[in-house]
Amino acid sequence: MFNFSSKLPNVGQTIFTTISAKATACGALNLGQGFPDFDGDEFLKQRVTHYIEEGFNQYAPMTGVQSLRESISTYFNKKYSLKINPDTEVTVTSGATEALTASILAFVKEGDEVIIFDPSYDSYAPSIELAGGVAIRLNLVGENFSIPFKKLEESLSDKTRMIIINSPHNPTGSSLGEADWKRIATLIAERNILILSDEVYEGIYFNEGNHFNPRKLEAIRDSLISVYSFGKSCHMTGWKVGYFIASENLSYEVRKLHQYITFSTFTPAQMALADYLGEKMDNFLELGEFYKKKCNFLVEGLKESRFKVLKPSSTYFCLLDYSEISSLSDVDFCMKLIEEHSIAAIPISVFYENAPKDQRIIRLCFAKNQETLERALEILNTI
Template sequence: MWRPGPWRRAAAGAGLLTADGVPGTTIFAEMSALAASTGAINLGQGFPDTDGPQEVLRAAQDAIAAGVNQYPPGRGTQVLREAVARHQARWYGLRVDPETEVLVTAGATEALAAVLLAFVDEGDEVLTLEPAYDAYGAVIALAGGVHRTVPVDWPAFRPDPDRLRDAITDRTRVILLNTPHNPTGAVLDEALLRVVVEAAERHDALIVTDEVYEHLLFDGARHVPVAALPGAWDRTISISSGGKTFSTTGWKIGWLTGPAELVSAALAVKQFLTFVNGAPFQPAIAAGLDLPDEVFASIAGTLQTGRDTLVSGLEAAGFPVSVPRAGYFVIVDGAPLGFPDGAELCRSLPTLAGVVGVPVSAFCRDEQAARMRSLVRFAFCKSPGVLAEASTRLATLAQRGSTV
């Protein structure tokens, strides 16, 4: 018998509370199980199927061999905190003190949890874009906050500046931005980010940014960290990780940066979540952050090639495609092909084409879920052979017709 408790808020916040009041499984788990049972290619979950740079992998192996296998310091190893500080200066001109303004976490998800639990109290509003990564709603609810959203719509997925400005009020405690954006692959431009900073100043809100796809940019797109904008640093916590950039999602090495007092508040919570994690992986991610520019360009270029391969297959199948400017994912609209329900399309695709995706409605609530009902997200962070085969399979939909 499931008893009421904070878990219920978390499940409801993530859209996982069933009508019977029990926590359901995520759409990602459902689609991955479907892929496994049918032998379909799993383009649902966003994890790579190839390893990252050898320099990073060897650094982890060397650290293990050297005995770096016990608890690291609570704020993270010195070598990684210093590497994060160099990274922020190198790419964005941000001068960060590795002693007081950097905190290493168990991936970006723990960083988000620590920050929201540190600053959001009962009834505080947290504003996100929608669709949104499902962990946002879960942690906001766990903290007792109220989740407010601003929609981003097909196909550009850019929020309306006026609507965004109006959504930030005196009740807003945290503005949680994700750029580059999951699941849409949109990159928020500087003009839009300045709207956020101005509104945050006006209403005394914190800005928290999820920037895990910061280096995975395509077609000349540029990532602008909010913290680098005038007036933003004092109220901004920036979050990122090494998992997406270096194809090491299982290592769960993330970090946050910001003013010392904000970082210390997050640490006060984080130390009672995982305490510490990933001792031998921290120097390895530090090695990755110090790799030359051409390595980062190659990582993004390889992903862009994968994106283009998958987009070609989806377009050959007849899907309208929103071509992403960053990240791991591409979104299509099934409605013009006679697939008005993305969830049903995803459940049918293993039979129709031997491929699995996830419905974008899983990242939305209520009205926005209805508006996104026909959209499906596919991951292209896969090997060239897998993407080529998936594209070939998807293209056969044009010959099969569009009846589910």
């Protein structure tokens, strides 16, 4: 038998795999899965088929198909009034997680510290560990899951290489505004610190106006790597097409990793997405309204339930506080939901290194069709 030492000894099967397997075995309604149970636009599928049949089946350019990078640039100009260079600042990746991982591996070295905020997306810490870095984990605070700015300032040191910020935020549905980003910019001024901005849910924002894009702040633009996802924006998570935007010198370094991780991403999908952005950009611009209706339907439908609903300002996730229903841990409560009520949710303690002891919160995904949401309300209102 080959003897080895694991590079990720503390990483095992994810809770998402566990919950989904349990839900399938029990025939439960699954609101734990963080992806839609409905399909994307027929136009997209037709365009992929078109490009496959037309023979566009070889490697795409490493940085991404030109037409897609140009469409991304046009989108950012229209939505955020930002001028993005499609050649030097936009890179298409095989999903947002690849962009996040490549960015961490490109800049984090042995002993460097990276600040992340719990509850956090589960790929951050393992990627930091693989790079030889140390994750400094700070808990978001309050019902709005806000940045603990005092603790953030106290945590900054000469070892801090990067801060990872996820806004709009998974799993809480919270988001940072302009004032928050300006405080962050002030804290890192004159420091050699990168900001890795995970904005995969940028299109799913419910308050007035758009999600605040930190690239609008010139003070941090040259220290910023912004990561996005077509999977989230187009209801096609299985296509695994993401991208990142960064200054030319930062892009150059991350592209070095990208070219040896995947090199390029499925060509027909890139070309189809370019057409979709070009011809149906309103679908991107109206994505927030699309999901806001689903969010409001779920929140309104739970008003008479025993759950306390923590209404999100963004993403397609909603948190439910069940502290008046049960004293079970969130993991045990989620298992009980599957076994006794045939509905699956995700415990948010799994997004923490050290979750608050008295926290009793679960996450639901409302990127579901109307029938699924109606059935979910029937079940949740009887608990």
